[in-house]
Every structure is written in structure tokens, then in C-alpha cells.
Amino acid sequence: MAQTAMTVRLDTRVKSQFDSLCEQFGMSANAAINVFIHAVVRTRAIPFTISASEAPTRKRALDTFYAADRSNRPELTIDEINEEIRAARRERKERMQKA
Numbered sequence: 001m002a003q004t005a006m007t008v009r010l011d012t013r014v015k016s017q018f019d020s021l022c023e024q025f026g027m028s029a030n031a032a033i034n035v036f037i038h039a040v041v042r043t044r045a046i047p048f049t050i051s052a053s054e055a056p057t058r059k060r061a062l063d064t065f066y067a068a069d070r071s072n073r074p075e076l077t078i079d080e081i082n083e084e085i086r087a088a089r090r091e092r093k094e095r096m097q098k099a
Contacts, residue, residue, distance in 0.1 A: 018032075
């Protein structure tokens with residue numbers, strides 16, 4: 001299998017810590033990175049969660065939304081929802097036939 005080189009830039013301290021851990025695992029940093037890359041390709045996913053905290057404004061907006069009193073608003077039944085969907089589809093079909 002043909003191979004190619006890859007260059008990665010990282011903090012010197014982090015690289016040193018990574019090399020030390022890899023040595024404890026009994027493998028080189030190169031082998032560890034290859035294990036990671038193969039896992040990503042095989043599973044088509046990063047093998048850990050990557051997340052960011054929500055922006056404070058968005059969080060406040062969501063909190064306000066979920067805390068709103070909805071008791072005075074009528075709820076639609078499933079039949080009413082389905083009828084709205086059917087009506088929208090009929091309207092779209094009619095528009096497409098006119099076009």
C-alpha cells in the first residue's frame with residue numbers, strides 16, 4: 001500500500017506529553033495517530049464528543065421559550081395537524097399544475 005506523509009503542528013509541551021503517553025502505551029506517536037485515523041475512517045465518526053457551550057444569548061432565549069406559559073394557547077390535535085399538511089400539499093400541487 002502506498003503511503004504519504006502528513007505534517008501536524010501542535011504545542012511543544014503537548015507533543016512531549018503525547019510522546020510520553022504513547023511510550024507508556026508501547027507505541028510511537030506515529031502509530032497512535034494511525035490508530036486514530038483508521039478508527040475515524042472505519043466508524044465514519046470522531047471517537048469522542050466534540051461540543052461547544054451554547055452562546056449565553058441563545059441559552060437565555062431557549063430558557064424563555066421553554067418557560068413561556070402556553071396554557072392559554074389551543075393545542076392542535078393530530079387530525080388538525082394532518083389536515084393542515086394535506087391542505088398545504090393540495091395548495092402546492094395546484095400551484096405546480098398552474099406553472
